[in-house]
Amino acid sequence: MGSKLLLDKVHIENIRSYDVYRREGGYRSVEKAIRSMNPVAVMEEVKKSGLRGRGGAGFPTGMKWSFLAKPEGVPRYLVCNADESEPGTFKDRYLMEFIPHLLIEGLIVSSYAIGSNRTYIYIRGEFKWIIDILEQAITEAKNNGWLGKNILGSGFDCEIYVHSGAGAYICGEETALLESLEGKRGNPRIKPPFPAVRGLWDCPTVVNNVETIAAVVPIINDGGDNYAKIGTGKSTGTKLISSCGNIKKPGVYEIEMSISVEEFIYSDEYCGGIANGRRLKACIPGGSSVPILPANLLLKTAKGDSRMMTYESLADGGFQSGSMMGSGGFIVLDEDQCVVRHTYTLARFYRHESCGQCSPCREGTGWMEKILLNIENGKGKMSDIDLLWDIQRKIEGNTICPLGDAAAWPVAAAIRHFRDEFEWHITNPDDAQRRNYGLANYAEPLKVVAV
Amino acid sequence: MAEEIKKEAPANFKPDSYRVTIDNITIEVPPGTTILNAARQIGGDVTPPAMCYYSKLQGSGGKCRTCLVEVAAGSNADPRPMPKLVASCRTNVMDGMVVKNITSEKVLEARAAVVEFLLINHPLDCPICDQAGECHLQDLGYDHGKEGTRYEFRRRTFEKEDIGPYIQLHMTRCILCYRCTYVADQLTDRRVHGILDRGDQAEISTYISKAIDNDFSGNMIDVCPVGALTDRTFRFKNRVWFTRPIDAHRDCDKCCGKVTLWNRGDEVLRVTVRKDPWGEVQSYDGKPGWICNTCRFDKKHINDWVIEGPTRINRHSVISQGHYLGFKKPQETISEVMGGRHPKLMMDIHSISDVNIVDISQLPGPATSNTFEKDLNGVNIGMGTNTGEKD
Known part of the structure; x- marks a missing residue:
């Protein structure tokens, strides 16, 4: 049983309310930070902890905070990115819904470290009921003196506002989020300048994921060094993984980043194995936009080592034979799933969510979707596979924001690892309408090249 | 120092x-x-x-x-x-x-990939498009495009939309460069122009087809790199390469009044801003020379304007065809054909035709007889001496 830092108290009845949360030791980190630490010390503690951004890119949070420009007389903002819309990722929703005060507490400490007097939670519009929960929590915190003017007599003011999105996946990209927060159309901005220099209303801004902000609470409570002891290497601390798909126990799990993927899927403590006695075919380990991996590459890296649930190990082998930790949306596919159909579904999602600002993403995502639909419907040609490969290669890296990459990677990985399934769809169009390709050789152990 | x-x-x-x-x-x-x-x-x-x-x-x-x-x-x-x-x-x-x-x-x-992406949903209706000849997408496709297309699906289409009495929006041709929305934002007083929808269904539109009606809205026709926004007073009147561009100006209290007239004979077919070599509006004293709708749409008579002279058109543009520019004497092949004999020609047209020796579009003002003057050795001395002022 690994240690839990974020979800350890989530089972307590009424933890959602302020009284219970406070009784269970809530808001200790605010007291500790504001009473006995200065903002620089808080930032140093987060740096020591080695906390990495939990939104997908895995950028070290302490470093991100220290990049923040600090011109005189200009306000700084902290924005919490709660626009969790990646297919397969639902960890922030769980956190906000069941233990909202943890986020509020983390936000107060982080705002103190950054010097943000006005802090925003940008939440996706579909989380309508969570907005109410958060606003309730903010009101409670404010009534008890944790928010507002002169918090704990320190002279530090902080207000938290909840802003609802309007249903666009692209607004989870930090600059599009800021545009949307300013009341404009949610188009990503061209970087540089980065938000740390010119963000919300042209002021220095830090945008952090919900889980990242929440993780600041145990870091301040227990100290950054203790946090850094959990996990392996540069993947410190615990990570929320939202696992779904063909597993016995889908849900949100908090793991220490030191267990193996195999343990995570098959142990009863976590996913509990593949449902209905099927076998594992493939898995997307970090939310829909990271590359899909076949079973053999998922459990073992190309070098033959056991693959661990860490940022480094999941990315081992690059995109040739690895994937990414991403946002922690763990989607498991069993042998009855069709990778072509699955890839088409993702392509359709990215076509629908492309903002239409830059040409490669706007036109390329639609094109890929149409080709994949053709293949799925048995109308594909062999040349379509190479065409798909070419289109994704020309989208990736040539767009303003990472949505282009996110649309290209699933297609690239599916073709890279499941090309024979695509070919089978094309050569057996009638069969492909009636049955699935099955497990094939995707679970067979890889031949490790002897060095 | x-x-x-x-x-x-x-x-x-x-x-x-x-x-x-x-x-x-x-x-x-x-x-x-x-x-x-x-x-x-x-x-x-x-x-x-x-x-x-x-x-x-x-x-x-x-x-x-x-x-x-x-x-x-x-x-x-x-x-x-x-x-x-x-x-x-x-x-x-x-x-x-x-x-x-x-x-x-x-x-x-x-x-090349970007050009392919831009063209997969473009209708490629250049033969009936008013922008043909001065279209940046045409130039781009010519320079970087492929011969064929790999796109096998229905192209995206939109209904044509009249936004106001002067401008027609043909969204099918649009490449979503957002330039016109910036014009609406930065030049006109009330913004009624923006992007609806997203992704490959994104379209430029006025809110519920509300007419764009203010004094500088016409400039969005000039900033449009393709034929998505066209001048309704010029639509289908003529191909641009059959018209003759002339720099002209008039006193206008709203704008700089410096324009290019696109004439056929004495008839002014359309009025646009003057463009710099990059296809952008020219600046005067650091200020862009946008023109108002009165100059652009209402002053369609040659007497409204003070003519300055022919517009310089880049030699590579199709619009320059038919203009005397970059003239090159053809190679004399006849002696080779006739085995080295030099026949005595009745008349050498190139020595007679004085017009071709002068690059008319390089002149600062209108050409006069002085322009073609020669000294005793037959070398043109008129070129460049014409200041555009009449003697």
């Missing part, structure tokens, strides 16, 4: 010009210049094409991705290459930056 400053300069001294190398050509530009603008100072093939960037519209650029370049070295201080191709229109130069444009295979491939 400069050396004195350098001696006293603190550690974070910033020079007043940056040296940047683009395709092995080094140029010094002031800090804050974008790579694209630095390349424009060099000119020629080194300049990346730009479909969405418009130097006179704040915030434009970065969207079309045709101006992607490779940065082989970031700066003197940090000579690492940038990992991705960058949009040259929105990336500022650094001292010692090394940029690869046409010398980079990656850039040419990415640019």
Whole structure:
């Protein structure tokens, strides 16, 4: 049983309310930070902890905070990115819904470290009921003196506002989020300048994921060094993984980043194995936009080592034979799933969510979707596979924001690892309408090249 | 003086010009210049094409991705290459930056890809499009496009929409460069123009087809790089290469009044702003010479205007066809054909025709008989001496 830092108290009845949360030791980190630490010390503690951004890119949070420009007389903002819309990722929703005060507490400490007097939670519009929960929590915190003017007599003011999105996946990209927060159309901005220099209303801004902000609470409570002891290497601390798909126990799990993927899927403590006695075919380990991996590459890296649930190990082998930790949306596919159909579904999602600002993403995502639909419907040609490969290669890296990459990677990985399934769809169009390709050789152990 | 400053300069001294190398050509530009603008100072093939960037519209650029370049070295201080191709229109130069444009295979491939993406849903209806001949997408496709298409699906179409009495929006042709929305934002008083929907269904529109009606709305026709926004007073009247562009001006209390008239004979078919070599509106004293709708749509009589002279049209443009420009004497082949004999011709047309020796579009004013004057040796002396003022 690994240690839990974020979800350890989530089972307590009424933890959602302020009284219970406070009784269970809530808001200790605010007291500790504001009473006995200065903002620089808080930032140093987060740096020591080695906390990495939990939104997908895995950028070290302490470093991100220290990049923040600090011109005189200009306000700084902290924005919490709660626009969790990646297919397969639902960890922030769980956190906000069941233990909202943890986020509020983390936000107060982080705002103190950054010097943000006005802090925003940008939440996706579909989380309508969570907005109410958060606003309730903010009101409670404010009534008890944790928010507002002169918090704990320190002279530090902080207000938290909840802003609802309007249903666009692209607004989870930090600059599009800021545009949307300013009341404009949610188009990503061209970087540089980065938000740390010119963000919300042209002021220095830090945008952090919900889980990242929440993780600041145990870091301040227990100290950054203790946090850094959990996990392996540069993947410190615990990570929320939202696992779904063909597993016995889908849900949100908090793991220490030191267990193996195999343990995570098959142990009863976590996913509990593949449902209905099927076998594992493939898995997307970090939310829909990271590359899909076949079973053999998922459990073992190309070098033959056991693959661990860490940022480094999941990315081992690059995109040739690895994937990414991403946002922690763990989607498991069993042998009855069709990778072509699955890839088409993702392509359709990215076509629908492309903002239409830059040409490669706007036109390329639609094109890929149409080709994949053709293949799925048995109308594909062999040349379509190479065409798909070419289109994704020309989208990736040539767009303003990472949505282009996110649309290209699933297609690239599916073709890279499941090309024979695509070919089978094309050569057996009638069969492909009636049955699935099955497990094939995707679970067979890889031949490790002897060095 | 400069050396004195350098001696006293603190550690974070910033020079007043940056040296940047683009395709092995080094140029010094002031800090804050974008790579694209630095390349424009060099000119020629080194300049990346730009479909969405418009130097006179704040915030434009970065969207079309045709101006992607490779940065082989970031700066003197940090000579690492940038990992991705960058949009040259929105990336500022650094001292010692090394940029690869046409010398980079990656850039040419990415640019060809962008052109392909821009064209898969474009109707390619150039034969019936009013923009043909002055369309940036045509030029881009000519330079970087492929012969065929790999796109086998229905192209995206939209209904044509009249926005106001003067402008027609043909969204099917649009490449979503956002330039017209910036015009609506920055030139006109009330914004009624923006993007609806998203992704490949995104469209430029006025809210519920509300008519655009203000004095500078016509400029969005000029900034449109393709034929999506066209002048309803000119639609289907003529092909641009059959018209004759003339610089003219009038006193206008709303705008600078400096325009290009596109004439057929004495008939003014359309009025546009004057454009610089990059297809953008010319600036006068640092201010862009936008024109008002009165000048553009209402003053369609030649007597409304003071004619200044023919407009300079780039030799590479189809509009320059039929204009006397870049004349080259044909090679005399007849003696070769006749085995080395030199026949006595009745008349050598090229020695008689004096008109062809003068590059009329290079003249600052209208051509007069003085322009074609020759000295005793037959060398033209009139060229360039004409100041445009009548004797």
